[in-house]
Amino acid sequence: MMLTDPSKKYRPAYQRVDLPDRTWPNNTISKAPIWMSTDLRDGNQALFEPMNAEQKLRMFKALVAIGFKEIEVAFPSASQTDFDFVRGLIENNLIPDDVTIEVLTQARDHLIERTMESVRGAKKVIVHVYNATSPVFRQTVFNLDQAETKALAIHAAKKIKEIAARHPETQWTFQYSPETFTATELPFAKEVCDAITEVWEASSTNKVILNLPATVEVASPNVYADQIEWMHRNLARREGVILSLHPHNDRGCAVAAAELGVMAGADRVEGCLFGHGERTGNVDLVTLALNLYSQGISPNLDFSDINDVIRTVEECTRLPVHPRHPYAGDLVFTAFSGSHQDAIKKGFSMRQEGEFWEMPYLPLDPKDLGRNYDAVIRVNSQSGKGGIAYLLESNYGVVLPRRLQIELSQVVQVLTDESGSEVRAQDIWQLFNQQYVQVQQPYQYVSYKPEHIDENTEKVTLVVEQDGITQHWVGQGNGPISAVLNAFNHASLPQIEVVSYEERALGQGASAKAIAVIELVDKARNVSTFGVGIHDNITTASVQAIVACVNRLKAVEQNRQVA
Numbered sequence: 001m002m003l004t005d006p007s008k009k010y011r012p013a014y015q016r017v018d019l020p021d022r023t024w025p026n027n028t029i030s031k032a033p034i035w036m037s038t039d040l041r042d043g044n045q046a047l048f049e050p051m052n053a054e055q056k057l058r059m060f061k062a063l064v065a066i067g068f069k070e071i072e073v074a075f076p077s078a079s080q081t082d083f084d085f086v087r088g089l090i091e092n093n094l095i096p097d098d099v100t101i102e103v104l105t106q107a108r109d110h111l112i113e114r115t116m117e118s119v120r121g122a123k124k125v126i127v128h129v130y131n132a133t134s135p136v137f138r139q140t141v142f143n144l145d146q147a148e149t150k151a152l153a154i155h156a157a158k159k160i161k162e163i164a165a166r167h168p169e170t171q172w173t174f175q176y177s178p179e180t181f182t183a184t185e186l187p188f189a190k191e192v193c194d195a196i197t198e199v200w201e202a203s204s205t206n207k208v209i210l211n212l213p214a215t216v217e218v219a220s221p222n223v224y225a226d227q228i229e230w231m232h233r234n235l236a237r238r239e240g241v242i243l244s245l246h247p248h249n250d251r252g253c254a255v256a257a258a259e260l261g262v263m264a265g266a267d268r269v270e271g272c273l274f275g276h277g278e279r280t281g282n283v284d285l286v287t288l289a290l291n292l293y294s295q296g297i298s299p300n301l302d303f304s305d306i307n308d309v310i311r312t313v314e315e316c317t318r319l320p321v322h323p324r325h326p327y328a329g330d331l332v333f334t335a336f337s338g339s340h341q342d343a344i345k346k347g348f349s350m351r352q353e354g355e356f357w358e359m360p361y362l363p364l365d366p367k368d369l370g371r372n373y374d375a376v377i378r379v380n381s382q383s384g385k386g387g388i389a390y391l392l393e394s395n396y397g398v399v400l401p402r403r404l405q406i407e408l409s410q411v412v413q414v415l416t417d418e419s420g421s422e423v424r425a426q427d428i429w430q431l432f433n434q435q436y437v438q439v440q441q442p443y444q445y446v447s448y449k450p451e452h453i454d455e456n457t458e459k460v461t462l463v464v465e466q467d468g469i470t471q472h473w474v475g476q477g478n479g480p481i482s483a484v485l486n487a488f489n490h491a492s493l494p495q496i497e498v499v500s501y502e503e504r505a506l507g508q509g510a511s512a513k514a515i516a517v518i519e520l521v522d523k524a525r526n527v528s529t530f531g532v533g534i535h536d537n538i539t540t541a542s543v544q545a546i547v548a549c550v551n552r553l554k555a556v557e558q559n560r561q562v563a
């Protein structure tokens with residue numbers, strides 16, 4: 001039996017755009033477009049359960065708070081809920097003066113009438129009418145030819161104009177969408193749009209919105225950009241047109257399509273928060289806005305408390321925001337892998353307040369979205385010393401010397417490999433204490449007594465317990481550290497020497513403690529390791545660090561003997 005290739009069932013659903021002198025690739029976006037949120041319409045029509053009145057109102061208020069000035073609030077002829085919602089907004093005076101509500105209708109008389117009825121008494125309204133114009137829709141859905149399709153749109157445009165004229169108390173803006181624009185022949189899309197702007201008498205003082213939807217995304221975003229630039233250049237009455245984009249995300253390129261469409265001459269973008277909407281969704285306005293933000297361009301939308309926006313959207317739509325959603329997901333500012341953590345840690349330590357945000361792996365400062373740095377670095381088996389050191393530093397104020405970071409990361413790695421899961425900062429802190437601070441075998445620190453002999457000589461009596469027996473060891477040196485080492489040398493490890501020593505404050509103010517980190521080498525056995533002491537008193541911390549370190553050297557020696 002011959003296998004057929006399923007891909008042969010398909011062919012491109014758009015027509016080639018002949019635009020060799022396209023200009024959009026050389027353009028950059030220098031300001032935010034006009035935003036229109038269709039969360040309450042396109043977003044709402046694509047939910048398992050459309051929002052109820054309370055949820056719609058909550059979402060409306062959230063959109064207003066974010067800063068949207070144009071909000072498509074309903075498809076009023078679709079349901080009593082939608083109709084009543086629009087009435088409620090108007091009658092309860094809930095629409096701020098600088099916000100224009102928008103309503104959508106099919107190009108059918110009775111639906112237009114019901115839609116116009118729903119907005120009676122509103123101060124400012126965008127009435128949005130659509131009909132599909134592409135060949136497949138003309139043939140399959142409407143059974144109309146091009147002339148009839150155009151006539152349907154003109155009829156609806158006239159009807160809307162006529163009803164609006166009877167209500168001069170409302171400031172009207174008219175919007176037309178040739179639905180399935182991206183699959184429509186461009187000359188025909190222009191013909192219909194031009195006919196509509198003629199009916200609505202579009203001019204620089206009477207702007208009409210022409211919205212060119214990628215109802216289904218059928219091509220790569222450069223094709224959409226070509227289509228938009230072609231319309232932008234060829235539309236009649238362009239000065240009277242607000243050119244609008246409405247990308248969907250079927251190919252996963254809606255954000256790119258919107259950005260290239262704006263570069264190609266569009267003035268306005270319609271979409272939804274977090275990309276809600278039919279099928280794969282409308283273009284995600286959060287990503288678009290924050291993409292601008294990260295280029296130094298204000299989007300004029302406020303996402304400074306992104307968690308609150310997420311909560312509202314999740315509760316109203318009952319759909320979760322994905323943890324990897326650009327800018328908003330729980331994991332998008334988190335680095336697990338070692339080299340990323342290393343780079344971020346270095347970035348944070350070099351960064352001065354007031355400088356440009358040029359941070360490895362973090363395109364945006366989480367603080368600008370109301371998040372803190374807690375989630376930036378998380379540790380699992382993919383992590384390295386940088387992440388571990390970062391967690392200790394940011395959570396416990398402990399700055400470790402580089403070689404100790406390397407040592408500790410090997411200890412943590414054993415833990416993460418064994419468990420296969422994430423370790424939290426407190427787990428690492430506990431492990432660090434067990435391995436480097438509370439090391440009490442074979443010698444358990446009890447006390448030390450310093451005695452000043454002369455300017456260059458300190459004497460110390462170190463008291464330790466070994467196998468239940470208290471030992472008093474005396475040593476001398478030019479300071480407490482060398483005196484304690486000398487005491488040990490008398491006891492059992494004649495060749496230990498200091499490789500490095502660091503002391504720092506841990507915490508601030510009266511409750512600050514001292515942390516001493518010492519690296520000792522046992523020359524006879526050619527091993528070195530670290531020990532750490534933490535105490536209110538810095539000398540005690542140093543002595544405890546030496547005892548811990550000697551114990552660790554002993555452990556290494558024993559392990560070698562066993563091996």
Ligand SMILES: CC(=O)SCCNC(=O)CCNC(=O)[C@H](O)C(C)(C)COP(=O)(O)OP(=O)(O)OC[C@H]1O[C@@H](n2cnc3c(N)ncnc32)[C@H](O)[C@@H]1OP(=O)(O)O
Pocket residue numbers: 042045075077078079105106107108111130131132141142179215278
């Ligand atoms: C791409 C988009 O997102 S467009 C917006 C889509 N959103 C919605 O549809 C949500 C709200 N819609 C609804 O609730 C319903 O469709 C209603 C209440 C508006 C209308 O319902 P109904 O009248 O029962 O019919 P239905 O929606 O099935 O409409 C199909 C008819 O309308 C015609 N039609 C569909 N769209 C349009 C349009 N934009 N303009 C004119 N006629 C249209 C179809 O050709 C079909 O006609 P036919 O019955 O003669 O074959």
Ligand SMILES: CC(C)C(=O)C(=O)O
Pocket residue numbers: 042104130177179180211213214215216246248
């Ligand atoms: C109504 C139109 C603009 C629409 O939602 C679409 O084409 O996707």
Ligand SMILES: [Mg+2]
Pocket residue numbers: 042213215246248277278282
């Ligand atoms: Mg849509």
